[in-house]
């Protein structure tokens with residue numbers, strides 16, 4: 001975790017550092033506030049949250065009068081945390097509370113890191129002593145099932161898969177059936193979620209969801225978003241949120257971007273907490289999203 005924090009800090013601190021530098025200027029004139037606003041927008045914080053934050057910072061800086069670096073750091077930390085929110089439940093629900101396994105469906109546009117995230121999550125769970133079955137319901141991308149199976153073999157989880165181009169819903173159904181038969185703790189289902197059209201997506205994911213729910217409740221629907229895609233990611237998020245009831249967000253590729261502000265924008269937009277972050281391609285590069293650690297990394 002320390003290593004992950006360091007990695008996050010390396011890639012992220014340009015936002016926090018930039019803001020601190022600007023706030024430390026002797027004269028906070030209109031130009032400086034505009035620069036602060038720009039810094040936040042460039043980091044993908046989003047228009048409404050940026051305005052809200054700038055307003056609060058202006059007010060607090062005014063009340064503060066003279067500003068020591070420590071005071072500014074504390075103030076910025078508090079306001080960023082306020083924006084991100086610290087009281088959301090960010091645990092991934094992997095305890096069904098029933099005899100049957102917990103079922104987690106992973107959705108998102110191809111290339112965002114869905115399959116990798118599913119594999120990493122399996123690894124975390126297995127390392128925690130839980131038994132996992134993987135459902136390779138991404139039958140659209142030819143290599144997805146192989147990729148997931150490789151993850152499964154690596155971490156020690158069975159992968160249920162079907163023929164290439166097969167019906168995702170029937171694979172999801174079989175995966176849950178297998179999970180029940182094996183008395184597994186968790187079934188993770190990787191989906192295709194092609195964003196060809198909204199009705200197409202709805203048909204596909206809706207069917208997977210309905211079929212899985214024949215066995216019992218779906219405990220978690222994680223939406224995977226690539227942090228480097230900025231506004232595009234938000235557009236995707238909106239469409240997915242209309243189609244399925246997303247319960248958590250995974251932001252991937254946060255290691256490769258200074259655009260950590262997307263954490264704020266996407267939560268505000270969907271009202272759904274970021275639960276996990278992807279910080280690299282390796283098996284250990286998945287971390288729980290912790291607002292305090294994230295903001296500390298941002299500020300540096």
Ligand code: GDP
Pocket residue numbers: 108109110111112113114115116117141144251252253254255256277278279280281285
């Ligand atoms: P999918 O099509 O959504 O299933 O995407 P994949 O899981 O195949 O991931 C697409 C690419 O992104 C692969 O090259 C992954 O190794 C890479 N990737 C996934 N997550 C991360 C991450 O958190 N950081 C980085 N740097 N790369 C990632």
